[in-house]
Every structure is written in structure tokens, then in C-alpha cells.
Amino acid sequence: MSLPTAPRQLLLFDIDGVIRDVAGSYRRALQATVEHYSGWRPLPSEIDALKGEGQWNNDWDASIELLKRHGSPLPERQSLIDVFSGFYFGGDPEASPETWSGYIGDEPLLVDASLFQSIHTLGWSWGFVSGAEPPSARFVLEQRLGLEAPPLIAMGDAPDKPDPTGLLQLSHDLLTGSGATTVAYLGDTVADIQTVIRAKAEWPGRTWISLAVAPPHLHHQPAERSAYEQRLKDAGADHILTSTMAVTDWLRSTAQH
8 A cells, every 4th residue: 555655644543542442452461460460450440540641651651650559569670561461462572473362362453454545545644653562563553454564653663652752753754845744643542642742842843633532442431431532632632533433534524624
């Protein structure tokens, strides 16, 4: 799937909670890791509250912070990472996905590959800026969605969000030529919104748009979803979408103005 030769409009996506539902995988691994060290299993609402603070995008750091707040002894970081990866991958992250037996096998997709062709047809280029580990990100994008060499910034390629380095880097790589350019970023956390706000401060000559969607585990909880979406608005989201697939409706509406 080719990208426009000289794109002026770029739509970037987070992956977890936006491209795939990680309630039964990454979030479950977070819960299991905290429980492994403390005997206490945090509720989904407690994880949402922590993520709502805007600085715990990395699930390893979130696990450590929850343990700290619970008053539990803190493990050595690499030990915690190994435990977390055991739950999530259930095997060597760098090995073939066929060998994985962990929670990563329980991740419903929130989009299909046709979305990216639609975005291309509407005149936008696309890519991904995610805090997911590279093997996990490549697995969902390349093997499950069948995207060929998708533009990607993943964990380790840039500092963790809300640091805007990854967003700025991929935008620089994908937007060519001179003239007005627009970057929209679709995420599901306060940290994603803060990333766009910081990118705008560092590169004010470009138009930056923060799109947000509530994570899928809230979609059947109207009160909780409404409260979460309000937190996203309060954090500075420009537009709240009903789902990731609905982004094409937003793109069409922008073309009419």
C-alpha cells in the first residue's frame, strides 16, 4: 500500500486501546504483575485513574507505581519486566509469535486493514506512535492487519509519551516539502493528548490536532465512559471519536470545511 508522494496531512495512531483492545492482555498483565508481587489485584477503574494522571503510559512504570502506592516492597525493575513479559508474551518476545502462549493471544482488533486504504484515498498519510514493545507492535500491524512496513515509532525508538519526540520524529520523516502541514494523532489516554500539546509547543508552525477515543473496555459502561471522555476533553483533546473506525467520518468532515 503506497503513501502519497508528497503528503501534507498525516494521521498518526496510538496502538493499544486504539488499534487493538488490550484489556485482556497488557492491562491483564499489569494486574497479574502487581498481584504477583503484592497479592493485591488492582481494579480496571484503579488503572484508569492512574492512566488519567497523564504520566504512566509505560505499563512497567505503572505496575511499579501501583505497588508503591499500595505500600508493597518494590522489586528490581528488570525482574518486574521479566515477570510482566512472562504474563504478556508467554515466551521470548524476540522469538516467533507462534511460540507465544501469553495474554497477547487475547487481543481483539478494533480496526481492519481497509481503514488505512480509506485514509489514503481521503488524501492523508498514516503511521503509528506507540509505547508498545516493538515485537508486539509489529505483530499486530504486520501479521494481524497485514500492513507492509508500516511507519512506526515503538518503545525504545523514542522517549515515552508524553514526551513528543516520537511524534515529532515520525512527522518529520513522513511529511515532505514546504507549505502548510497538518498532523492529527489519535490516542486513548491523557498522555496521548499531552504529547500533542507538547509537540505543538515545540513545532508551532505545523497544525496539530488531538483526537481521542475511550478505551474499548469502557464502551459498554456509559457513565464510566462519559466520565473518561470528559477527562480527555479537560486534558485538551480537540475531538472525541466514538471509535477508531469513525476517524474516516472525521476526515470527511474536515474536507468539507
